[in-house]
Amino acid sequence: MPRSQAVARRNRSAREQLAWLLRFAGEDLDEWRPGDWLNAREELKERDLLRGVTGEPSEAALREMQASLCDFLDRIEKRRADDGGSGKGLDYRLPLSGTAIVAADPQDRLLRIAYVPAAKDLAPAILFRLADLLTRIELSRLRRCRECKRFFLATKRQLFDTPQCAARYHTRLFRKKNRRSQIAGSRRVRRTTS
Numbered sequence: 001m002p003r004s005q006a007v008a009r010r011n012r013s014a015r016e017q018l019a020w021l022l023r024f025a026g027e028d029l030d031e032w033r034p035g036d037w038l039n040a041r042e043e044l045k046e047r048d049l050l051r052g053v054t055g056e057p058s059e060a061a062l063r064e065m066q067a068s069l070c071d072f073l074d075r076i077e078k079r080r081a082d083d084g085g086s087g088k089g090l091d092y093r094l095p096l097s098g099t100a101i102v103a104a105d106p107q108d109r110l111l112r113i114a115y116v117p118a119a120k121d122l123a124p125a126i127l128f129r130l131a132d133l134l135t136r137i138e139l140s141r142l143r144r145c146r147e148c149k150r151f152f153l154a155t156k157r158q159l160f161d162t163p164q165c166a167a168r169y170h171t172r173l174f175r176k177k178n179r180r181s182q183i184a185g186s187r188r189v190r191r192t193t194s
Ligand SMILES: [Zn+2]
Pocket: 145, 146, 147, 148, 149, 150, 160, 161, 162, 165
């Protein structure tokens, strides 16, 4: 495979990983059924996000992973607010103990580096990966959907993570406006009849 193709493939898989992690961070896990947990484990595996983690991640491990992803994303979102104009921005410390593995498949023309926590726990490994992925994008692309408040990776001026969310938002806005004009209308009617 020529290098440019290898780079394109690597970038694509990084984009998929980032999109998956952002979506997972916004999931309501209390609503999840057994099939959803199975799918999540499968998808993590498919996207090569379980490198260096022992065994199948438990429900508790996935919940812990979500909590740490959300905390991290919130901190990034609030970085400007925390900053208070001092120009400090974000300074997130991620204490590490474990091994960094630099690897390449025999056919691969690119090196990859992964962090494997000493305890082989899921949450710190994934948090490190998310931080790594976020260093590759313009941070203005990391946005929260106006409708469902989930984080997503925006292209250009995109405000909603899915077309469904855009539709829901605009329907509600339309109804609200409609209601307001109806109320105004009924007031006018009342005034004229009294
Ligand atoms: Zn949404």
